[in-house]
Amino acid sequence: MAEIIDGKAIAQLVRQKLAEQVEVLKTKSIVPGLTVIIVGDDPASQIYVRNKERAAQKVGIAHQTIRLAADVTEASLLTIIKKLNQDDQVDAILVQSPLPNHLNEQLVQETISPEKDVDGFNPINIGKLYANRHEYYPVANTPKGVMTLLMAHHVPLRGKLAVVVGRSILVGKPMLSLLEAANASVALLHRYTPDDLRRSLLKQADIVIVGTGIPGLVVGDDLKSGATVIDVGINRLSDGQLVGDVDFASAQAVAGAITPVPGGVGPMTIATLLQTTVELAAQHHQIELADKWQII
Amino acid sequence: MAEIIDGKAIAQLVRQKLAEQVEVLKTKSIVPGLTVIIVGDDPASQIYVRNKERAAQKVGIAHQTIRLAADVTEASLLTIIKKLNQDDQVDAILVQSPLPNHLNEQLVQETISPEKDVDGFNPINIGKLYANRHEYYPVANTPKGVMTLLMAHHVPLRGKLAVVVGRSILVGKPMLSLLEAANASVALLHRYTPDDLRRSLLKQADIVIVGTGIPGLVVGDDLKSGATVIDVGINRLSDGQLVGDVDFASAQAVAGAITPVPGGVGPMTIATLLQTTVELAAQHHQIELADKWQII
Known part of the structure; x- marks a missing residue:
């Protein structure tokens, strides 16, 4: 059974760390x-x-x-x-x-x-991320929060295969860039990827990130044993139930670690938005904070 | 035996087309x-x-x-x-x-x-490319020239798997974005990708683009039968011979189409630079030219 990646608990750690950083800034x-x-x-x-x-x-x-x-x-x-x-x-x-x-x-x-672009949506910030510039710039908070989850669980990235399903400029693409910047080998799949190609690539992936809005797109049989699975989807079914893009029950049996929905990626987004706010403030006043993506 | 993708001939077609466009601009x-x-x-x-x-x-x-x-x-x-x-x-x-x-x-x-950035190196233009913006912006000329080669040979891209080896911001990354914008499924490999993972992904690829500076990194055995292989490498060996990153002799026996070195991607770069110059001039004077990436 996969380890559960508890986004709520990790978001709480992020907020604690931020409250400390804010205290330090207040002394200045x-x-x-x-x-x-x-x-x-x-x-x-x-x-x-x-x-x-x-x-x-x-x-x-x-x-x-x-x-x-x-x-x-x-x-x-x-x-x-x-x-x-x-x-x-x-x-x-x-x-x-x-x-x-x-x-x-x-x-x-x-x-x-661009210096106040807390969502990281400005093309200049997207370009800097894609180019992996060695300077501070804001990055879309959902994929940035996913990096915090991966770091918190010490998921190895360098040289590993990370497959990102869904290519939005808010989630999939910045996610791909962050994983590549961490030296993962990366693949980006989307609506035009045939089912058999998606399955075959997922089966090889050490890290799977899914953000498509299609409930249950990825199932346990698609996964490599021990893979880390991050589900960015939040879908409300007709019976009112909230589910992700990954079929949790079957995936949990195969994955090494997995985020639940709700309680996985969701709680990280606001915490990371606050993190980026504090980083932008520090940047604005030329104060050195923690390393990029290393809030906890 | 693979069809040879003749960059010299295609660059010549591009220049002809450009000369015609320049004539039209001169009438204005x-x-x-x-x-x-x-x-x-x-x-x-x-x-x-x-x-x-x-x-x-x-x-x-x-x-x-x-x-x-x-x-x-x-x-x-x-x-x-x-x-x-x-x-x-x-x-x-x-x-x-x-x-x-x-x-x-x-x-x-x-x-x-950014409006005169003929190399497409400005982060704002890189960001627009990554976001696949529906507007004109300059793109790095080497990968843009590769797209012209693929278009000229009517290589199907939509839904196919394109594997890009080498992640420079001049070649690999804009290449990945252009292929993804054409609805290919894409993977980006680099120095930290283990050999066995690189080989296994190459073996599944319909389109292979290699730009690493490592002579002979990709060989025929790595390829899927019928794949289209684009070699962006130009390496001078100690005996003075110019070779690419792909072992041409063995790859040619397996690929469906392949660029030679020299005479493949190389001749396209200057032709594409001129193309981008004409596009920027047209853009500057708000004149409609041909579609993006569709010079011939």
Whole structure:
């Protein structure tokens, strides 16, 4: 039976470590500042933003939420972002997705200064990650949180085969880059990958990362014995049950270690967002913090 | 026996097509302008720059070479680049590698405006490629030229397995992104990939791209029958012979199609540089040219 990778417990360790780092920054009169912009009143987004607020407060980050009407003009939104870019109290800016259709999400994201781009969505930060630059830059928090899970479980990466299923620019692609930067051999599969090719590659993989939105896409029979399996999917079934993209029961019997859904990758995302906020604040004030991806 | 992918002939077709496009631009009073900056007097670079000059002239591109002394200061070099960024006659800027050690190559490359970054080395252009943005941006010319070779030979990519050996930001990584954007399933291998894993993945690959600088790294036995093999390596052996990273004789017996060295990828790089120059000029003047990667 696979070891369970407990995202909740590891996220708790991350938050503890962050609270300590925030204390150190306070002795230098620095309070990391995160500003979240939310447009409209999508209930799921409202809950998510409130959770971010509460989590930020707990570790001592100054959190500000800017709530805008659903019909805000693009020009007004961009003006607000540009002011935040200039605001010395703001270290990190996040615009909550999804945005109403009349707003160009790409343009909105790119207006955020790369130095305050806490989601790591700006192409310049994506490019630096892909090039594996030896400098600090923000990286998308979900895959960055997955790296923390792998590090916390001391999963060997160098030379190993990591197969990433799903190629979104929020999860799959930055995940691939982070694994490659850790010297794993990497493969990226997606909707056009035939089933037999996906299965054959998964069977060889030491590390499997799945983020597709397809419940149960990966089953135990697909896996190599002892593989580490990270399930980024969160799907709500018609009976209300929350499941991942991996069939947990069958996978657990074959894998060496596996994340549950819920309680695996999910809890890491907000903790890692706070981590990136603290890192951006430290960067902004030119203070050396812990190594990249080595929060715990 | 594998079909030979004749880079010289395909580069010739590209140049013909470019000469036609340049004619069309001239009817609108536009002459694409490429400026190459060369620092010092490295003989190999001098030859390479002269070849670029001659090739540019032949297709009707206005070519300018700026020759700087080996001891030019970084500040002077950056000032020259900034002036070129502002110069409306200059559509494309290239700084010839390698630079003397006292110059920060990364900083120099990033000072080139992303809109004139004919090598596609600026992180913002790398990020756009990785994100597969639906807009025009320059891409590193060697992997872009490889895509032209694959297109010219109608090599199926969608759903196929493409294995890229070598992860440089000039070749391997943009190659991976271009193949993935064409809906291939992709794997990236490198110096930390164990031999047995490399061989096992190569054996499954429909498309193999090798750019490592290791002569004969890939041999016929490594390949799947009928695979398309693209050899980006150029190595000079002690006896003066030029060879690639693939053992041509044994690979040719197994592959379906293969590039020779010399005469495969090599001739495409300058032709593709000129292609990117014309594309940047068209982009600059907001003129619609051919589809991305579809020059011939």
